[in-house]
Amino acid sequence: MEQIIECNNLTHYYGKRLIYENLSFTVPKGRILGLLGKNGTGKTTTINILSGYLKPRLGECRIFGQEIQTMPPSLRRNIGLLIEGHVQYQFMTITEIEKFYAAFYPGQWKKEAYYELMNKLKVAQGQRISRMSCGQRSQVALGLILAQNPELLVLDDFSLGLDPGYRRLFVDYLRDYARSEGKTVFLTSHIIQDMERLVDDCIIMDYGKILIQKPISELLEKGRRYTFTVPEGYEFPASGDFYHPSVMRNTLETFSFLPPVAAEEKLKSMSVPYADLHSEQVNLEDAFIGLTGKY
Numbered sequence: 001m002e003q004i005i006e007c008n009n010l011t012h013y014y015g016k017r018l019i020y021e022n023l024s025f026t027v028p029k030g031r032i033l034g035l036l037g038k039n040g041t042g043k044t045t046t047i048n049i050l051s052g053y054l055k056p057r058l059g060e061c062r063i064f065g066q067e068i069q070t071m072p073p074s075l076r077r078n079i080g081l082l083i084e085g086h087v088q089y090q091f092m093t094i095t096e097i098e099k100f101y102a103a104f105y106p107g108q109w110k111k112e113a114y115y116e117l118m119n120k121l122k123v124a125q126g127q128r129i130s131r132m133s134c135g136q137r138s139q140v141a142l143g144l145i146l147a148q149n150p151e152l153l154v155l156d157d158f159s160l161g162l163d164p165g166y167r168r169l170f171v172d173y174l175r176d177y178a179r180s181e182g183k184t185v186f187l188t189s190h191i192i193q194d195m196e197r198l199v200d201d202c203i204i205m206d207y208g209k210i211l212i213q214k215p216i217s218e219l220l221e222k223g224r225r226y227t228f229t230v231p232e233g234y235e236f237p238a239s240g241d242f243y244h245p246s247v248m249r250n251t252l253e254t255f256s257f258l259p260p261v262a263a264e265e266k267l268k269s270m271s272v273p274y275a276d277l278h279s280e281q282v283n284l285e286d287a288f289i290g291l292t293g294k295y
Contacts, residue, residue: 008060041206094140098147196283224282
């Protein structure tokens, strides 16, 4: 399968603070991949490396087979980038800004994608950007990216500032657009429910490393929350099969990819004094907390 993004052994520091070391991942053509991680784990750093704004201390990032730092402008036009704090000309109207940006993409611009999104979000064409909310402005920026008709969309906190109803509408629109047009999407969001509805694959990062990269269907099918009772004061031994065990009132809770029978066998092999073992499947938010810890 053709890989649109290939990042190999990325290492980056801010001063002496290590963000991550030897980070590697790929994004296949036509897939929607979501990057999840707590604050400070390197999500925005990764976006900045993918965009070419930041050069990692070590490693390489290749998009369309080209090193991003030396990519020619003719190829870079095929990357649509939405970053936090995007710049817009606030004195313009919805129509004026579309016409302004269209001039930079002759033969490539698809204004229909822009106006379709604006209509879905009920944004009047004569409305000035200066009178729009932060969330609405971010969607104007995204509409302009869709009109750019890039092969790859890199979106940082794409639904920032939208209320739940408009977020749902927008997430469904972006998912249907990307799949129908065969676009590749790499995105981040602090709203995990949006990611679960939108992405095909996810990367979950912890400080300095990738915990998993899986299709979301596999993550939700195999990931389980286990609870069982243990004696007071019992300390659960470290195990690579059980993530972030926590105890409250003699009930231990942990996350695992083991199926119930295998989990019970593993607990017995570890000589864990458990009782009343229960398991349940999880949503993406539960899986994220289970893998990274509650705090």
